[in-house]
Every structure is written in C-alpha cells, then in structure tokens.
Amino acid sequence: MSIAGYFQRKKRIWPALAGLFLLMAVCAAGTGRSASAAGASVSISTKNNRVVSGDTVYVVITVKSSEAISGFEGYFSYDNRVLQYETGGSVISGNDDEFSVSDVNRSTGVTSIKYSVKFRARKAGSTTIALKKPYSVYRAEDSAKMSVSYNSLNIVVTREPDASPAVKATPQPTAVPSS
Numbered sequence: 001m002s003i004a005g006y007f008q009r010k011k012r013i014w015p016a017l018a019g020l021f022l023l024m025a026v027c028a029a030g031t032g033r034s035a036s037a038a039g040a041s042v043s044i045s046t047k048n049n050r051v052v053s054g055d056t057v058y059v060v061i062t063v064k065s066s067e068a069i070s071g072f073e074g075y076f077s078y079d080n081r082v083l084q085y086e087t088g089g090s091v092i093s094g095n096d097d098e099f100s101v102s103d104v105n106r107s108t109g110v111t112s113i114k115y116s117v118k119f120r121a122r123k124a125g126s127t128t129i130a131l132k133k134p135y136s137v138y139r140a141e142d143s144a145k146m147s148v149s150y151n152s153l154n155i156v157v158t159r160e161p162d163a164s165p166a167v168k169a170t171p172q173p174t175a176v177p178s179s
Contacts, residue, residue, distance in 0.1 A: 039066075040137035041150065042135070046153060054121060056118060059119065060115070072137050073103070073134070075132050081122065081125060082123065084120045108140075122157070128153065
C-alpha cells in the first residue's frame with residue numbers, strides 16, 4: 001500500500017465516523033425523557049395597602065400550581081410595631097413578629113389554595129410581609145417538594161385618612177332681568 005493510498009482512505013473514514021457519532025447523538029436525545037421541576041407560586045395581597053391606624057387589614061395568601069398540591073408550610077415575617085396579628089383560621093398561627101401556615105396532608109389535591117390572615121393596624125409606619133425559610137409546597141402525586149416563587153407585600157399605615165382637598169362649589173351667577 002502506498003502512502004498516498006493510506007491517506008486517501010483516512011480522508012473517507014473521518015466523515016463517516018463524524019456522521020455515525022451525530023446519528024448516535026440524535027438517537028440518544030430522541031429517546032431520553034426530559035424531566036421538568038414542578039413549580040408553585042405564593043402570592044401575598046390585600047385590597048388596600050394604605051390603611052389608617054386602628055383599621056382591620058386582611059391579607060390573602062394564594063398558593064398556585066399547574067399540578068395538584070397536597071399542602072403548604074411557610075413562615076411569614078412582618079413588623080409588629082406596625083401590624084398586630086389577630087387570627088388566620090385553623091391552619092395559621094402567629095405571634096408578634098411572624099405567622100406560619102401549616103396546611104399539610106390534604107385529602108385531595110387542588111391547584112390553588114387561599115388563606116386569609118387578619119391584622120390590626122397598630123401605628124403609623126410601613127411593613128413588608130414576606131415569606132421566609134423554611135417553606136414547602138408539596139405535590140399531590142408523590143408529596144415531593146416543589147420549587148417556589150413568591151412576592152412580598154408592603155403595607156403603609158397612616159395616622160389619619162388621606163384627606164383630599166374639599167372641592168368647594170362656586171355659586172352660579174343668576175340672571176337678573178334688566179328693567
């Protein structure tokens with residue numbers, strides 16, 4: 001075999017090997033299952049985030065997922081000088097600087113759960129209600145923990161209601177008949 005013939009065959013082998021590797025990669029990618037992490041969102045909201053000292057404030061916590069949820073556990077922080085925790089139902093407990101939701105082992109899976117928490121506005125100031133660690137949303141299918149995205153809520157308490165300037169009615173001139 002001549003040296004030129006040897007190199008001529010090598011040039012034909014490399015494209016064939018590259019094609020074979022490409023075909024194997026495409027086949028392997030086509031047969032594999034892609035795994036996606038289950039995700040849930042926790043949102044904190046209220047009807048009015050500007051309130052007056054002494055007012056009752058209801059905060060709604062909503063847990064949502066595209067998959068069925070079997071439970072939620074989480075801790076929320078807030079400034080107890082501005083808000084005072086009052087009640088939240090049977091699965092919510094609180095004290096003067098945090099409250100927790102412990103709603104696990106639900107008998108049926110749902111895709112949305114809502115909780116209402118009642119506060120009293122103590123004094124003028126601002127506070128943020130935020131989810132803090134540890135927290136968990138459980139998938140109904142196998143009780144696995146889901147990844148969680150969440151927001152926080154800012155509430156401003158004032159001493160007096162926002163007073164908008166009163167609009168005075170201006171008297172309309174009356175027509176006086178001329179004589």
